[in-house]
Amino acid sequence: MKSVVIVGAGIAGIEAAAKLTKSGVKVFLVEKEKEIGGHLRQWDRLFPTQENAQKVLEDIIDGLDNRAEVLKNVTVQHVEKKGDKFEITLTNNRSLTTDAVLMATGFDTFNARRKEEYGYGIYDNVITSTELEEMFKTERVLCTNGKAPERVAFVHCVGSRDAKVGNRYCSKVCCVTAVKQASEVKQLYPEAEVYNFYMDLRMFDRKFEDMYHEAQTSCGVQFVRGRLSEAAETKDGRLQIKAEDTLLGKPLKLTVDMLVLMTGMEPCSSGVALAKKLKIEQGSDRFFNGQNAYNLRNFTSTQGLFLAGTCTGPKTIPETLADARAAAAEVLSYLTK
Amino acid sequence: MSSKFGYTKLDSGTVNLDNANFDVAKKVAQQERSFTYCIACGSCTATCSAGNFTEYNLRKIQLMVRRGEVEPLRETITRCMLCGKCQMVCPKGVSTRNVVLQISKLLKQPVAKEQLTDKLHPTDDRKI
Numbered sequence: 001m002k003s004v005v006i007v008g009a010g011i012a013g014i015e016a017a018a019k020l021t022k023s024g025v026k027v028f029l030v031e032k033e034k035e036i037g038g039h040l041r042q043w044d045r046l047f048p049t050q051e052n053a054q055k056v057l058e059d060i061i062d063g064l065d066n067r068a069e070v071l072k073n074v075t076v077q078h079v080e081k082k083g084d085k086f087e088i089t090l091t092n093n094r095s096l097t098t099d100a101v102l103m104a105t106g107f108d109t110f111n112a113r114r115k116e117e118y119g120y121g122i123y124d125n126v127i128t129s130t131e132l133e134e135m136f137k138t139e140r141v142l143c144t145n146g147k148a149p150e151r152v153a154f155v156h157c158v159g160s161r162d163a164k165v166g167n168r169y170c171s172k173v174c175c176v177t178a179v180k181q182a183s184e185v186k187q188l189y190p191e192a193e194v195y196n197f198y199m200d201l202r203m204f205d206r207k208f209e210d211m212y213h214e215a216q217t218s219c220g221v222q223f224v225r226g227r228l229s230e231a232a233e234t235k236d237g238r239l240q241i242k243a244e245d246t247l248l249g250k251p252l253k254l255t256v257d258m259l260v261l262m263t264g265m266e267p268c269s270s271g272v273a274l275a276k277k278l279k280i281e282q283g284s285d286r287f288f289n290g291q292n293a294y295n296l297r298n299f300t301s302t303q304g305l306f307l308a309g310t311c312t313g314p315k316t317i318p319e320t321l322a323d324a325r326a327a328a329a330e331v332l333s334y335l336t337k
Numbered sequence: 338m339s340s341k342f343g344y345t346k347l348d349s350g351t352v353n354l355d356n357a358n359f360d361v362a363k364k365v366a367q368q369e370r371s372f373t374y375c376i377a378c379g380s381c382t383a384t385c386s387a388g389n390f391t392e393y394n395l396r397k398i399q400l401m402v403r404r405g406e407v408e409p410l411r412e413t414i415t416r417c418m419l420c421g422k423c424q425m426v427c428p429k430g431v432s433t434r435n436v437v438l439q440i441s442k443l444l445k446q447p448v449a450k451e452q453l454t455d456k457l458h459p460t461d462d463r464k465i
C-alpha cells in the first residue's frame with residue numbers, strides 16, 4: 001500500500017486526505033494543534049451565504065470517514081528524501097516512511113501588534129477580525145465596559161498591501177469578510193453606525209458584489225475610501241481615527257467605540273520552517289511556489305512533494321477545497337504511475 | 338441649455354490628458370522612483386499637519402502632478418513643513434518628503450537642468 005504524509009489538518013489537508021484514502025492510499029494526517037480543522041474552527045458564519053462554519057467543517061471532516069490516521073498535537077521534526085521514499089521523524093519521536101508528502105500548512109493571521117499606530121494591544125476595544133468572529137460565536141459583541149458599541153469602524157488591509165510590514169500582497173478574503181462582518185454588526189445592532197475604511201474593495205467572486213450591495217442598502221453600512229493613518233484614545237476612552245476621505249479629498253476624523261482590524265494572511269510560520277528544510281521555493285510574499293502559477297501549482301521541484309491550500313497563497317474555502325482535490329489527484333497519479 | 342439644469346459647463350474644469358504636460362511627473366519619477374508607487378490611499382493626507390489646517394493635500398498634489406496639472410501647485414507646495422509624518426504612514430514606502438522636495442524644486446522657476454541631477458536619497462523599494 002502506498003502512503004503519504006499530509007502536513008496540516010486544515011480543510012486543505014482533510015479534503016486531500018479524504019480523497020486519497022478513498023482511492024486506497026494510506027494517509028498520515030499530521031496536525032500540530034490538539035484539534036483538526038485549522039482556521040475554520042474559529043469562524044462563525046461564512047461568506048458568501050452565511051453558512052454555519054462549524055457545520056461546513058463537520059461535513060468536510062465527515063468525508064474522512066475515519067480512514068486516515070490522524071496524528072494530533074504533533075508536527076514534523078525531521079524529514080529527508082532517501083531514494084523514492086521520505087523518511088520522517090515526528091515530534092513525538094515516531095518514525096514514518098512514506099512515498100509522498102503533501103504540504104497543507106495553511107496560514108497565520110497577521111499579528112496586529114505590529115501596526116502599532118492602530119493601537120491593538122494598547123487601547124481597549126481595538127480588536128481583530130478573528131476576535132470579532134469569536135464574539136459572533138458567543139453572540140456577545142460588546143465593548144470592554146460591557147456596553148454595546150454605538151459606532152464601529154472596520155479597517156481593511158491591516159498587514160496586507162503594506163510595504164512597512166513587508167507584506168505587499170493582498171490577502172484576498174478580508175474585503176469580503178469586512179463586508180460580511182459589518183453587515184452582521186448592523187443586523188445585531190440596527191441603530192449602530194458602521195463604517196468600512198478601504199483602499200479598494202475586492203469583491204471578486206460570485207455573490208460578493210451582492211453582499212456589498214446589501215451591506216450598503218439594507219444594512220446601511222457606510223463605506224469610506226481611505227486608509228487609516230492612525231488611531232488614538234480619547235479622554236473618555238473611545239477611539240479617534242484619522243483617514244482621508246479620498247473621494248471627497250478631505251482629511252476625516254471619526255470617534256468610534258470599537259475598531260476592527262482586518263488582519264491579513266501570512267504563510268504559517270511552522271509550515272515555513274518545514275518548507276525550508278524541504279527546500280520548497282518561496283515567493284517574495286513568502287508563500288510557497290509551485291512549479292508554476294498555472295497548471296503545476298501543486299508540484300514542487302522535488303518528486304513526490306506536493307502543495308495544497310493556502311500555503312500557496314490566500315484562498316477562500318471553495319478555492320482551498322478545489323486546490324486540495326487537485327493536489328490529491330496529482331499525488332494519486334504520482335503514486336500509481 | 339445646460340443652465341436650465343441648474344449648472345454651467347466649465348471647459349477649464351476638464352482634465353485634458355491629450356494636451357497635458359507630463360514633464361514634471363517624469364522628472365520627479367526620475368529623481369525619486371518611489372513617486373510611482375502611490376496607490377492613492379490618503380494616509381499621508383490624513384496625518385499631514387499642513388493638510389489638517391490648510392487646503393494642502395499631498396495625495397492630491399501627487400495625482401495632479403501625474404495628470405500634468407502643475408500650475409495650481411506652485412503656491413500650495415510651499416506649505417509643506419517637511420516634517421516627514423506622511424513618510425511614516427505611507428504603506429507603499431513612497432519617499433514622500435523627497436517627492437515634495439523634487440516637486441517644489443521643479444516648480445521654482447526657472448528650473449535649471451543641473452539642479453535636478455543631485456540625487457536626494459535614491460530609494461530602493463526592497464529595503465524598507
Ligand SMILES: Cc1cc2nc3c(=O)[nH]c(=O)nc-3n(C[C@H](O)[C@H](O)[C@H](O)COP(=O)(O)OP(=O)(O)OC[C@H]3O[C@@H](n4cnc5c(N)ncnc54)[C@H](O)[C@@H]3O)c2cc1C
Pocket residue numbers: 007008009010011012013030031032033036037038039040043045046047048074075076104105106107108109129130173177263264265268270271274308309310311315316317318320
Ligand atoms: C478572518 C477570516 C475569515 C474567513 N472567512 C471565510 C469565509 O467566511 N468563507 C470562506 O470561503 N473563506 C473564509 N476564510 C478563508 C479560510 O479560512 C481559508 O480558505 C481556509 O482556512 C484555508 O484552509 P487551509 O487548510 O489551507 O489552512 P488553515 O485553515 O490555516 O489550516 C492549516 C492547518 O495546518 C496546521 N499546520 C501548520 N503547520 C503545521 C506543521 N508544521 N505541522 C503540523 N500542522 C501544521 C495548522 O495548525 C492548521 O490546522 C476566512 C479567512 C480569514 C482570515
Ligand code: SF4
Pocket residue numbers: 156157158160161169170171172173174175176200201202262264
Ligand atoms: S482583500 Fe481587501 S482588505 Fe484584504 S488585503 Fe486585499 S484589498 Fe486589503
Ligand code: SF4
Pocket residue numbers: 381384385386387388395416417418419420421422423424433434437
Ligand atoms: S512632510 Fe509635508 S506633506 Fe508630509 S506630513 Fe509633513 S507637512 Fe505634510
Ligand code: SF4
Pocket residue numbers: 374375376377378379380381382395396423426427428429430431433
Ligand atoms: S500614503 Fe503613500 S500610497 Fe498613500 S496616498 Fe500617500 S503617497 Fe500615496
